[in-house]
Amino acid sequence: MSIKSPFARVGARFIANRIAMIALTVIIGFFIIALVCGVMDLLHIQWPHDPNATHLERKLFPPGPGHWLGTDNLGRDVLSRMLHGAYISLTVGFVAVGVALLIGIAVGACAGYLGGWVDNLLMRIVDAIICFPAFFLILSAVAMLGPNIWIIVIVIGLVSWTSTARLVRAEFLTLRETEYVRAARSLGQRPFTIILRHILPNAAAPIFVTAVLGIPDAIMTEAGLSFLSFGVPPPQATWGNIISDGKSYILDAWWLILFPGLAIFTICLAFYVVGEGLREASQTKS
Amino acid sequence: MTAFILRRLAISVVLLFFISIVAFLMMTLTPGSPYPWGDLNPKISPAIQDAFRKRFHLDQPLYKQYVLTMRDLFTGNLRSTKDDRPVLQKIAERLPATLKLNILALTLAFTFGILLGVFCTRHYGRAPDTLASLIAFVLIALPSFWISYLITIALVKGFAVPILGTQSYGVVFSNHFQKWLDTFWHLALPATVLSLNGIAVQSRFIRASMAETLKEDYIRTARAKGLPEDAVFYKHALRNSIRPMVTGLGYLLPALLGGSIIVETIFAYPGIGRLGYQAVLDRDYPTLVALNFITATLVLLGNLIADLLYAVVDPRVRLE
Numbered sequence: 001m002s003i004k005s006p007f008a009r010v011g012a013r014f015i016a017n018r019i020a021m022i023a024l025t026v027i028i029g030f031f032i033i034a035l036v037c038g039v040m041d042l043l044h045i046q047w048p049h050d051p052n053a054t055h056l057e058r059k060l061f062p063p064g065p066g067h068w069l070g071t072d073n074l075g076r077d078v079l080s081r082m083l084h085g086a087y088i089s090l091t092v093g094f095v096a097v098g099v100a101l102l103i104g105i106a107v108g109a110c111a112g113y114l115g116g117w118v119d120n121l122l123m124r125i126v127d128a129i130i131c132f133p134a135f136f137l138i139l140s141a142v143a144m145l146g147p148n149i150w151i152i153v154i155v156i157g158l159v160s161w162t163s164t165a166r167l168v169r170a171e172f173l174t175l176r177e178t179e180y181v182r183a184a185r186s187l188g189q190r191p192f193t194i195i196l197r198h199i200l201p202n203a204a205a206p207i208f209v210t211a212v213l214g215i216p217d218a219i220m221t222e223a224g225l226s227f228l229s230f231g232v233p234p235p236q237a238t239w240g241n242i243i244s245d246g247k248s249y250i251l252d253a254w255w256l257i258l259f260p261g262l263a264i265f266t267i268c269l270a271f272y273v274v275g276e277g278l279r280e281a282s283q284t285k286s
Numbered sequence: 287m288t289a290f291i292l293r294r295l296a297i298s299v300v301l302l303f304f305i306s307i308v309a310f311l312m313m314t315l316t317p318g319s320p321y322p323w324g325d326l327n328p329k330i331s332p333a334i335q336d337a338f339r340k341r342f343h344l345d346q347p348l349y350k351q352y353v354l355t356m357r358d359l360f361t362g363n364l365r366s367t368k369d370d371r372p373v374l375q376k377i378a379e380r381l382p383a384t385l386k387l388n389i390l391a392l393t394l395a396f397t398f399g400i401l402l403g404v405f406c407t408r409h410y411g412r413a414p415d416t417l418a419s420l421i422a423f424v425l426i427a428l429p430s431f432w433i434s435y436l437i438t439i440a441l442v443k444g445f446a447v448p449i450l451g452t453q454s455y456g457v458v459f460s461n462h463f464q465k466w467l468d469t470f471w472h473l474a475l476p477a478t479v480l481s482l483n484g485i486a487v488q489s490r491f492i493r494a495s496m497a498e499t500l501k502e503d504y505i506r507t508a509r510a511k512g513l514p515e516d517a518v519f520y521k522h523a524l525r526n527s528i529r530p531m532v533t534g535l536g537y538l539l540p541a542l543l544g545g546s547i548i549v550e551t552i553f554a555y556p557g558i559g560r561l562g563y564q565a566v567l568d569r570d571y572p573t574l575v576a577l578n579f580i581t582a583t584l585v586l587l588g589n590l591i592a593d594l595l596y597a598v599v600d601p602r603v604r605l606e
Contacts, residue, residue, distance in 0.1 A: 131301070132305070132581070223431075227548065265429060265432065269423055
């Protein structure tokens with residue numbers, strides 16, 4: 001019998017989870033769509049239509065041949081706009097979580113490893129940030145700094161790192177007392193090396209899970225901002241602003257609401273299911 | 287216990303002090319002016335602008351502005367730059383509608399969340415659990431604005447359910463029941479949308495908590511002495527799993543008075559969320575500072591209550 005690495009064991013358990021694998025396939029599918037759209041943009045290929053070209057003679061066409069998902073109030077093709085929206089949503093999800101992870105791990109690691117007054121101070125800062133209503137804070141910041149995809153991404157990241165920091169701190173508190181960390185310390189390794197080489201890899205699983213679960217939250221927040229017209233500015237299409245533009249025609253043009261919402265819903269559901277699958281697979285009990 | 291409460295209160299006051307500074311700076315340092323008119327409006331003479339600045343202490347240095355803002359907030363004299371009305375009064379006006387909506391939403395969230403969570407645990411690891419868990423994730427993943435519109439399309443178009451605001455405008459009701467029903471329908475849709483996320487979160491919470499409890503020794507003992515599975519499940523396991531939820535009641539305090547910007551906007555519901563949203567749009571700094579400060583106070587108070595409740599329901603917990 002061969003001995004598997006912890007990583008391989010988690011992987012095997014995850015692959016055995018059929019629903020999680022379906023969800024992972026969905027995510028990869030959205031990824032490919034976003035990538036292809038990005039490449040098409042670079043090459044100036046517009047398929048199936050130009051997402052921003054207005055055709056007033058073709059406005060509010062229901063789904064059908066030519067416009068598979070219909071057209072909006074300016075005659076823009078909804079499918080083309082949604083394909084470009086995929087790129088925005090995934091970018092926002094990943095970059096915002098990346099920002100949150102960087103800050104969260106740094107703060108959590110310092111607090112958990114150093115302890116004492118550093119821990120106390122950092123955790124009180126976390127407490128203070130949690131007191132602000134998150135979406136309200138993001139909305140105020142974006143409203144005042146101006147809508148721009150990078151501002152939105154950074155603001156979402158800056159507001160949502162607190163749970164990661166708490167989690168990392170808790171992991172570090174237990175891991176810093178383990179024998180291998182003590183051994184590393186008695187060998188005279190520097191704290192930075194110990195944190196990076198010995199503790200962080202062992203705390204990777206729960207951090208990775210919160211990261212995966214954070215992506216749909218970020219996507220949803222961006223969609224909500226777009227819906228309130230504080231998201232990525234027009235003419236750039238996002239799933240949120242297609243719905244926002246379509247809400248005035250809600251009783252006549254259901255396709256403007258249904259399809260972009262379905263896209264947000266599908267990708268968020270997929271991320272939640274994958275995150276839960278990873279959490280279950282990484283738990284050490286049988 | 288008293289020492290614990292006093293220490294926590296002291297920490298909370300210090301935290302609130304810093305939070306108020308951050309909330310104040312965030313509003314005042316950002317570009318743009320709080321004038322309720324355009325900066326270049328030719329009808330507004332410099333004299334009027336000066337009077338406005340003086341009235342809202344905008345002619346003072348920053349630290350003085352902060353002190354004056356906080357003094358006004360505590361004495362109830364803080365006025366909105368938008369309409370010159372006392373901020374606390376504006377918030378108080380929104381309270382009844384907000385409370386009604388949140389109480390209904392939280393009741394729905396807890397009732398169905400606990401039911402779903404118990405159902406999951408009852409069939410732990412089997413197909414019904416997987417299905418119910420999937421439903422929980424579906425509820426979390428539904429964007430609130432999307433589901434609001436889908437419900438609106440289905441119910442308003444199909445069944446003429448009244449929405450928007452708290453009551454149908456300009457309708458004379460023949461009796462109290464009809465009026466009550468009208469108010470109820472105006473509440474029902476936004477409350478349902480608001481509760482979906484809570485249902486999912488509570489059900490996951492109960493599921494995780496019960497899965498842990500079912501591994502305890504006293505559960506094995508109860509089974510070993512021959513108690514029927516239902517009694518073990520509902521009397522021993524469920525009761526002990528509900529305990530952490532009781533402490534969670536403390537966290538309800540901010541949730542009761544919090545507002546949902548998106549849902550309140552869609553249903554034109556006059557709650558705290560819309561007040562905050564409107565204040566952001568109007569750059570109404572005093573209202574924003576007040577809302578942030580009050581929310582932060584409630585969160586801290588809620589956390590304290592949660593910790594105290596934790597010690598009350600579980601005698602093993604000692605507060606230090």
